[in-house]
Amino acid sequence: MGNANFGKSGHPRTRGARSSFLDEPNHGGGIRVRFGTVQSFDGTPIFYCEEGEGPPLVFCYGIACSTLHWTYQIDYFRKNYRCIWFDYRGHQNTPIPAHPDSMSIEASARDLKAVLDFLGVEKADLLGHSMGVSVVLQFARTEPSRVNRLVLANGTPKKPLETLLGGNYLMPAFDLLSRYEKLKPEWIKGVWKLQEKGAASELFLGTLGFNRALCDPGDIKTYARQIAALPPKVLTRMMDDYQHFDATPWLHELPQSTLILSGEKDLVTPPETQDVLHQLMPNAELVRIRHGSHCSTLDLPEYVNLLIEKFLER
Numbered sequence: 576m577g578n579a580n581f582g583k584s585g586h587p588r589t590r591g592a593r594s595s596f597l598d599e600p601n602h603g604g605g606i607r608v609r610f611g612t613v614q615s616f617d618g619t620p621i622f623y624c625e626e627g628e629g630p631p632l633v634f635c636y637g638i639a640c641s642t643l644h645w646t647y648q649i650d651y652f653r654k655n656y657r658c659i660w661f662d663y664r665g666h667q668n669t670p671i672p673a674h675p676d677s678m679s680i681e682a683s684a685r686d687l688k689a690v691l692d693f694l695g696v697e698k699a700d701l702l703g704h705s706m707g708v709s710v711v712l713q714f715a716r717t718e719p720s721r722v723n724r725l726v727l728a729n730g731t732p733k734k735p736l737e738t739l740l741g742g743n744y745l746m747p748a749f750d751l752l753s754r755y756e757k758l759k760p761e762w763i764k765g766v767w768k769l770q771e772k773g774a775a776s777e778l779f780l781g782t783l784g785f786n787r788a789l790c791d792p793g794d795i796k797t798y799a800r801q802i803a804a805l806p807p808k809v810l811t812r813m814m815d816d817y818q819h820f821d822a823t824p825w826l827h828e829l830p831q832s833t834l835i836l837s838g839e840k841d842l843v844t845p846p847e848t849q850d851v852l853h854q855l856m857p858n859a860e861l862v863r864i865r866h867g868s869h870c871s872t873l874d875l876p877e878y879v880n881l882l883i884e885k886f887l888e889r
């Protein structure tokens with residue numbers, strides 16, 4: 576299980592600029608890292624990783640993202656917990672599936688089930704960021720007996736493009752991108768790759784998704800590179816499904832204790848969307864993170880770690 580094809584560290588996780596590799600196996604730390612692939616319900620090989628030992632924590636990141644967005648939390652909690660994460664279809668170490676339209680919230684929740692089944696995890700705490708909130712909510716709905724508690728960071732209960740930047744301004748642009756990706760995939764791929772050659776994409780992503788005064792510039796650079804390397808088909812197909820996801824009719828049925836983390840300055844999923852989660856979930860508490868952006872987990876990792884730790888200890 577596992578291999579050494581992930582750079583000098585032999586580690587499959589995207590590590591943040593403030594991370595250290597000194598605690599890896601072979602570097603004196605002794606924390607176990609195990610990874611591989613598991614065949615999901617339709618035969619798609621899903622990449623998974625588990626770090627550390629103890630009560631299981633499952634981390635789900637957002638659309639077109641990676642474990643970068645949870646990296647400082649995994650760094651911290653894997654010392655006392657069994658931290659589990661997996662890559663969505665078409666993301667990072669998991670290939671695009673044979674049927675691209677299977678890149679969906681529902682399929683991601685079923686992929687999570689396949690990973691937990693393979694690892695023999697009967698029940699776990701689930702942590703979701705951005706679209707990962709929708710994935711863990713869907714899993715909690717379909718597999719309620721396997722969910723202990725929920726941590727929902729910077730998520731929305733429905734249709735993310737309706738509230739992006741405080742309105743639905745980008746919906747027409749995304750619809751156009753999605754349409755042309757299907758009609759002219761090679762043309763869209765060529766335009767998409769232009770991101771690698773300029774700083775405009777990094778500036779846009781940094782302004783939209785991060786608090787540039789708090790986060791490490793290296794994390795913005797890493798994310799910009801990942802976005803440029805992502806096949807546009809993955810973003811458009813998954814966003815097509817994400818834009819139709821709506822948990823509001825059944826959120827009140829979820830009984831799990833839930834911590835909702837909301838960035839005060841989140842432009843991607845504004846605080847009002849977390850307010851809706853809080854209002855509809857019967858056993859939820861909401862924490863508004865001052866100065867936090869959409870990536871509060873990267874802006875203020877120590878504070879976020881403390882909030883999660885206190886919640887888990889209760």
